[in-house]
Amino acid sequence: MKKELGIFVLLIILCVIVSVINPNFLAAINLQNLARQIGAFGIFSIGLGLVIITGGIELSVGSMMALLGVLLSMMLTEWGFPVFLGIIACIGLSMVLSLGHGLLITRMNMQPFIVTLCGLLFYRGLARFITKDETKGFGTVAGLDFLRFTANGNLLGIPMPFVLLIVIAAITFVVLHRSVYGRYLFATGRNAEAARYAGINTNRIITLSYVIAGALTAVSGIIFAFYTNSVSPANHGNAYELYGIAAAVLGGCSLRGGEGSVIGILIGTALLQVLRNLVNLLGIPSSLDFAVMGAVILIGVMADQIFTERRNRRQLALVRESAARDATPAA
Amino acid sequence: METNTPLLEMVGISKRFPGVVALDNVSLNVHQGEIVALIGENGAGKSTLMKILGGAISRDDGSINIDGTPVEIRSPANASSLGIEFIHQELSVLDNLDVAANIFLHREPTTGGFLKLIDRNRIYRDSDVLLKKLGLNISSRTSLEQLSIAQQQLVEIARALSAGARIIIMDEPTSSLTLTETRRLLEIVKDLKAEQVSIIYISHRMHEVEEIADRAVVLRDGRNAGEIQQRNEITHERMVRMMVGRDLKDFFKGERPGNGHVQQGAGFEVRKLRTQRYPNHTISFTVAPGEVLGLAGLVGAGRSEVARAIFGVEPALEADMSVNGVDLHIKNAHDAITRGVYLIPEDRRQNGLIVDFNVRENISLPNLENFSSAKIIDRGRETKLAIDACKSINIKTPSPEMRAANLSGGNQQKVVLARWLTFSPKVLIFDEPTRGIDVGAKSEIYALIRKLAAEGVSVVVISSEMEEVLGISDRIAVMHEGKLTGILNRPQFSEEAVMRLATGVEG
Numbered sequence: 001m002k003k004e005l006g007i008f009v010l011l012i013i014l015c016v017i018v019s020v021i022n023p024n025f026l027a028a029i030n031l032q033n034l035a036r037q038i039g040a041f042g043i044f045s046i047g048l049g050l051v052i053i054t055g056g057i058e059l060s061v062g063s064m065m066a067l068l069g070v071l072l073s074m075m076l077t078e079w080g081f082p083v084f085l086g087i088i089a090c091i092g093l094s095m096v097l098s099l100g101h102g103l104l105i106t107r108m109n110m111q112p113f114i115v116t117l118c119g120l121l122f123y124r125g126l127a128r129f130i131t132k133d134e135t136k137g138f139g140t141v142a143g144l145d146f147l148r149f150t151a152n153g154n155l156l157g158i159p160m161p162f163v164l165l166i167v168i169a170a171i172t173f174v175v176l177h178r179s180v181y182g183r184y185l186f187a188t189g190r191n192a193e194a195a196r197y198a199g200i201n202t203n204r205i206i207t208l209s210y211v212i213a214g215a216l217t218a219v220s221g222i223i224f225a226f227y228t229n230s231v232s233p234a235n236h237g238n239a240y241e242l243y244g245i246a247a248a249v250l251g252g253c254s255l256r257g258g259e260g261s262v263i264g265i266l267i268g269t270a271l272l273q274v275l276r277n278l279v280n281l282l283g284i285p286s287s288l289d290f291a292v293m294g295a296v297i298l299i300g301v302m303a304d305q306i307f308t309e310r311r312n313r314r315q316l317a318l319v320r321e322s323a324a325r326d327a328t329p330a331a
Numbered sequence: 332m333e334t335n336t337p338l339l340e341m342v343g344i345s346k347r348f349p350g351v352v353a354l355d356n357v358s359l360n361v362h363q364g365e366i367v368a369l370i371g372e373n374g375a376g377k378s379t380l381m382k383i384l385g386g387a388i389s390r391d392d393g394s395i396n397i398d399g400t401p402v403e404i405r406s407p408a409n410a411s412s413l414g415i416e417f418i419h420q421e422l423s424v425l426d427n428l429d430v431a432a433n434i435f436l437h438r439e440p441t442t443g444g445f446l447k448l449i450d451r452n453r454i455y456r457d458s459d460v461l462l463k464k465l466g467l468n469i470s471s472r473t474s475l476e477q478l479s480i481a482q483q484q485l486v487e488i489a490r491a492l493s494a495g496a497r498i499i500i501m502d503e504p505t506s507s508l509t510l511t512e513t514r515r516l517l518e519i520v521k522d523l524k525a526e527q528v529s530i531i532y533i534s535h536r537m538h539e540v541e542e543i544a545d546r547a548v549v550l551r552d553g554r555n556a557g558e559i560q561q562r563n564e565i566t567h568e569r570m571v572r573m574m575v576g577r578d579l580k581d582f583f584k585g586e587r588p589g590n591g592h593v594q595q596g597a598g599f600e601v602r603k604l605r606t607q608r609y610p611n612h613t614i615s616f617t618v619a620p621g622e623v624l625g626l627a628g629l630v631g632a633g634r635s636e637v638a639r640a641i642f643g644v645e646p647a648l649e650a651d652m653s654v655n656g657v658d659l660h661i662k663n664a665h666d667a668i669t670r671g672v673y674l675i676p677e678d679r680r681q682n683g684l685i686v687d688f689n690v691r692e693n694i695s696l697p698n699l700e701n702f703s704s705a706k707i708i709d710r711g712r713e714t715k716l717a718i719d720a721c722k723s724i725n726i727k728t729p730s731p732e733m734r735a736a737n738l739s740g741g742n743q744q745k746v747v748l749a750r751w752l753t754f755s756p757k758v759l760i761f762d763e764p765t766r767g768i769d770v771g772a773k774s775e776i777y778a779l780i781r782k783l784a785a786e787g788v789s790v791v792v793i794s795s796e797m798e799e800v801l802g803i804s805d806r807i808a809v810m811h812e813g814k815l816t817g818i819l820n821r822p823q824f825s826e827e828a829v830m831r832l833a834t835g836v837e838g
Binding site: 174178179180181183184186187190191193194195196197198199200201258312315316318 | 642644663664665667668669674676681682683684685686687688692696697699700703706707708729733734737750
């Protein structure tokens, strides 16, 4: 919890500054929009976080969303799939492809960066090919109310994607921080070799993390598709994987693996979306959008590094002290 | 051939590591064109002495003279400029580069002034000459990864020669070579001597030393233990006697194993085991309940491979094993753990522990399922388990929440042991259980091993420390290059007997 506190303070400070300079930040409509964005980005970021905790990486998120988006549109508007089946097909396909990533990484010993980079290129190309590069959408087709509500509706004034994020985050929290699987995930990320010596099937744990990430990417993907209501196969979801990675890293996940928390990823996601919002509200040229984000991530991670080292030094001093205490009566 | 002033004099060299004196007042002379064998048991200080000469570590005391002039060797580059080259046991060539690039690494001749372009013509031409001289029939444009280990080693020698080496240190150069390759290397060593290059030759293979050494210098426990001056007096028997001649320290007082506690019953039976490292050798042994079987041998004898194969982390090619008459089918560590077979691995920090996890998480890791309901970890029970474990085997930590990385080696080792004690072990394999552990913690670990045996566990202790293996074991199995060369019973225990089997003399 201590680890997330720093970034949480940063988030609060940013919010206070923005709302002082431009009170519109606190307007209900702006907060609702912000929450909707946080919801949609947060769901897949949690999945990416799990992969990063095992020491892996998943770069194909954005392309996967484009592929799923156009397929969903074609299934529902052209092929006449029932809504329910369309959702299942989307999530299922994403999980199967991600299972492929996991198996290539664990069974073929391929590097996660390369496997998922190929995914990034492949799925994007596939999406463009099957649509002949035409933008697909849902228009005003009837019968899709449930999905429209999931993306654009509110529950008691709270945007649905945000509600969904909270539910998913709660479940993931228990799995990651309270269950046996979560402990295995951290162990595998910290030192896969030692985890194997402790009897953990590290290959299965790693593969599972990709499959879960695939499922969450599909959920986010469906939300984004209905949020934009049209899916351009060439641009939809471009660079979204980077938002996810940035959120996870800001939230305390280490790309070396073995570190991270659900709360941290949530705060990281929120911080990124607040930054985007801030650029708008403060009238900063939107071309500086990425530069601002880059700077804040760099500072955040740097501060975290400094705090971690200080904490480790303090622990070490504690051990020496207690060792000295043990030694004194004997001497 | 020998001049009066030695080429190299190392005088009164001492080196202390935290808690251990690695070298105590050790001296070594080498004359020009002389082959000096440096021999001793594992841990006798040979490698430390050579690392000091090679500039990899610094000495605490003593002096080094080259041609009678005192020198300071602060880095490997320093050593190299003095004409000292190290051929390591683990090859240190870069296998992504070609032969010539390796030979001239960091000494590339350049052309083109400030552009510092590598003079490619010259390095290939010069390399080809060197290769020919060493009888290596390959082009200097060959990539290193296409060469055999023996060829790569010759490339290292070529590199040493091209650097103008006057003294070449060879640390176990033949340990991964075949018989023919070994013959060839020995011939090359003799040729180098004929060209007035001096060789310091470290080897556990006594017949090689017999064949090529002009002089043998023996180290024992970090001290000079004598020297065989005459070439014809360098014999296997004499060297072994000089290497081991020492008294057992009183480590094991009061806990000397008797045979009374060895219980009836089948215990742990390994009927047939073939490892990936030594596919042509079949190992078999048994350990009764309550018995401690020492597994002795020199580094690289294949003992750890046996342990890892039994535990399933490096699956065996063939395994026929049983515990108390029940057949063991172990394909991975999880199988071994569920069947009561546990390994405390050699590399504690890499394999034994997750050093970034705290003590509690490390102890509970393999047994989490038993400390959870519906897969949710019961933190209360987990903490209690960790606290109990710390108390019962005296793990010194301010709290179970301490990162394992911050504990001392002895306490880390106890954490690894503690995790297996949350089960009820039938077989425990310790691989170098006291490596890098201070004396006090050592005797605690020994006491724990004896106590576990007394409770009926079949224990295997792999150890390269002679006094440890003689002190703790009820019987000692000895391995040499993948083969089990003999099993000694207590009355037969002696350092000579173990050493003879470990160096390949059949019992």
